[in-house]
Amino acid sequence: xxxxFVGAGTVGxxxxxxxxxxxxxxxxxxxxxxxxxxxxxxxxxxxRALPTAQAVAQATDxxxxxxxxxxxxxxxxxxxxxxxxxxVHCSGADSLxxxxxxxxxxxxxxxxxxxxxxxxxxxxxxxxPGSYFALEGEEPLLGTLKEMAVALGGRQVILHPGDKVxxxxxxxxxxxxTVALMGMANDLWQVFGVSPxxxxxxxxxLLQGTLNNIAKLGLPCCLxxxxxxxxxxxxxxxxxxLVSAAPVLVPAYRELGLRTIPVALAKGKxxxxxxxxxxxxxxxx
Numbered sequence: 001x002x003x004x005f006v007g008a009g010t011v012g013x014x015x016x017x018x019x020x021x022x023x024x025x026x027x028x029x030x031x032x033x034x035x036x037x038x039x040x041x042x043x044x045x046x047x048r049a050l051p052t053a054q055a056v057a058q059a060t061d062x063x064x065x066x067x068x069x070x071x072x073x074x075x076x077x078x079x080x081x082x083x084x085x086x087x088v089h090c091s092g093a094d095s096l097x098x099x100x101x102x103x104x105x106x107x108x109x110x111x112x113x114x115x116x117x118x119x120x121x122x123x124x125x126x127x128x129p130g131s132y133f134a135l136e137g138e139e140p141l142l143g144t145l146k147e148m149a150v151a152l153g154g155r156q157v158i159l160h161p162g163d164k165v166x167x168x169x170x171x172x173x174x175x176x177x178t179v180a181l182m183g184m185a186n187d188l189w190q191v192f193g194v195s196p197x198x199x200x201x202x203x204x205x206l207l208q209g210t211l212n213n214i215a216k217l218g219l220p221c222c223l224x225x226x227x228x229x230x231x232x233x234x235x236x237x238x239x240x241x242l243v244s245a246a247p248v249l250v251p252a253y254r255e256l257g258l259r260t261i262p263v264a265l266a267k268g269k270x271x272x273x274x275x276x277x278x279x280x281x282x283x284x285x
Contacts, residue, residue, distance in 0.1 A: 012066030110137030
């Protein structure tokens with residue numbers, strides 16, 4: 001099976017490099033920016049940079065469309081697909097309907113989304129092993145995508161129509177909004193004179209320890225901190241300090257605290273009365 005890529009950005013590059021290293025024949029790539037296609041092709045043995053998406057489709061059996069999400073439907077509609085050819089996109093939020101132009105010509109549509117953060121190709125290649133892949137499609141393509149996920153050292157979750165947007169929202173909460181939380185914490189450290197670079201270095205071990213606790217203890221047992229203990233005095237001090245020094249962060253602290261209370265209840269270290277007291281305290285700001 002010959003595999004091709006339309007789009008040579010971070011996701012396309014990481015998948016092409018990793019699949020090639022696992023024995024898949026990645027033979028063609030195209031990109032809106034020819035230089036990026038040439039760069040990717042130069043890193044994959046036997047791969048050629050081609051001028052168009054159609055040229056990639058003509059040279060391959062499975063085409064990964066790894067363009068920005070907004071361009072996937074347009075790319076699919078520009079290709080003359082063959083009966084039984086496989087058309088796969090890697091969007092986290094879009095389902096298979098975006099590939100209807102391919103399906104209408106007899107191609108098999110599929111989705112293959114790595115549940116991972118793609119900050120750079122090198123980092124993505126390093127992060128892929130152990131990741132989950134969200135798959136959509138029908139047999140025989142679904143079986144092929146499962147085999148690819150395993151070859152990449154990952155696991156798979158099978159999604160159905162209507163699942164994709166909520167799946168992606170969950171990913172954003174865990175990945176992107178963790179970055180936002182780190183930014184908020186950095187802002188607080190700057191109030192007492194510590195640079196963002198230094199505060200990130202200081203807070204990273206705490207974040208890594210939290211991830212280790214999640215992995216080893218699971219929810220809700222991994223929860224620590226004042227809400228887990230029912231420590232209303234500390235929560236009140238936090239709120240007073242935030243109102244004084246960083247009032248813009250009060251709504252986020254309050255909402256996250258309210259969302260943490262049910263986890264603390266599930267852990268079993270606080271009772272409903274203490275939970276109600278914390279809820280009233282947080283809602284009062």
